[in-house]
Amino acid sequence: MTPSAARPRVLTLGETMALMRTEGIGSLAHAHHLALGIGGAESNLAIGLARAGIDVTWVSRVGADALGERVLREVRAEGVDVRAAVDPDAPTGLMIKAKPTSATTTVQYFRAGSAASRMSSADVPDELLAAASLLHVGGVTTLLSPGAAATVEDAVRRARAAGVAVSFDVNHRPSLAPPGGVREVYTRLAAGADVVFGGLEELALIAPEGTDPEDPEALLRALDAHLESLSPDDAGTGGRELVAKLGGDGAASLVDGHLTRHDGFTVPVVDTVGAGDAFVAGYLAARLTGADPAERLLRGNAHGALLCMSPGxxxxxxxxxxxxRFLDPDGDPVSR
Incomplete structure (x- = not known):
């Protein structure tokens, strides 16, 4: 897909929850204080894109409660166009994050029956899709409820019909669903997408059985051939891009049959949660502004690295x- 000459706009949909996190290292059972914020894959992405200068609309639902008010206020304050219905009959979801040790993080979700799990296609009107350059969806939204999964699949179908590019991040949450139960829906979404993101284990969920998940190039090429054989006639707006997020090892992409790799950055890690969303935001921002595959990976890796360096x-x-400043090796770390 060639980015539009007009100013690009991204449309994304998904749940954002209130986020409670421990402020120190140790078991949640012994924590005395929790910091309150918000978090959710698609709003994380939306904020990352907005800060990168990309117009972005985020669609969701929140409860008629104080936590929902906080979610809407925080996301709007970051320059995101918020289209989120307030549901009087369901609560805003909640996640609790803790660091039992300096090297581990645990995340617990309390989102069953949440307002966002009640999303429907009516929350994504045709005019929002028509105004977008790209629709971004994630696998985690399909795990909220059958209705949410149907909403995501319908949005992708309508985007394709309208000639809008589609980006899909597998973004699997094992705590919400076993891997074996998601392969079919993830594969359908990937087959209809122009850009597919995932970690190696996530991409292996939709690759042909027997593909080596430890070999990025073999995995990407096998997955590309597999998705091409499954793609509906109206899928996509050009050649598909497959992007493997490799954590501290950087990232790799397969674009028009060409493999590109970019090493990661060595940074002091405080919190890795959200780094994958930041990577996708950096990559898509670069793509939408015409950067080549190497630059897309560079900016994605940089966004992810910066996200790892502070809590939240x-x-x-x-x-x-x-x-x-981050990419300038001779820059002064002190901003005056």
Whole structure:
């Protein structure tokens, strides 16, 4: 897909929850204080894109409660166009994050029956899709409820019909569903997408059985051939891009049959939750502004690295000046 000459706009949909996290290291059972914020894959992405200068609309539902008010206020404050219905009959979801040790993080979800699990296609009107350059969806939204899964699949179908590019991040949550139960829906979404993101284990969920999940190139090429054989006639707006998120080892992409790799950045890690969303935001921002595959990976890796360097799922998502300072090897770490 060639980015539109007009200013690109991304449309995304998914749940954002209130986020409670421990402020120190140790078991949640012994924590005395919790910091309150918000977090959710698609709003993390939306904020990252907005800070990178991309117009973005986020669609969701929240409860008629104080936590829902906080979610809407925080996301709007970051320059995101918020289209979220307030549901009087269901609560805003909640996640609790703790660091039992300096090297581990645990995340617990309380989102069954949440307002966002009641999303429907009516929450994604045709005019929002028609105004978008790209629709981004994630696998985690399909795990909220059958209705949410149907909403995501319908949005992808309508986007394809309208000639809108589609981005899909597998973004699997094992605590919400076993891997074996998601292969079919993830594969359908990937087959209808222009850009597919995932970690190696996530991409292996939709690759042909027997594909080596430890070999990024073999995995991407096998997955590309597999998805091509499954793609509906109206899928996509050009050649498919497959992107493997490799954590500290960087990332790799397969674009038009060409493999590109970019090493990760060595940074002091405080919290890795949200880094994958930041990577996708950086990659898509670069893609939408015409960058080549190597530059897309570079910016994705940089966004992810910066996110790892402070607590919170989105708070350290970079603005252009932050990114420039990070990528300048001779820059002064003190901003005066």
């Amino acid at each position: 799922d989105w708070e350290s998502a970079p603005r252009p000046a932050d990114l420039q």
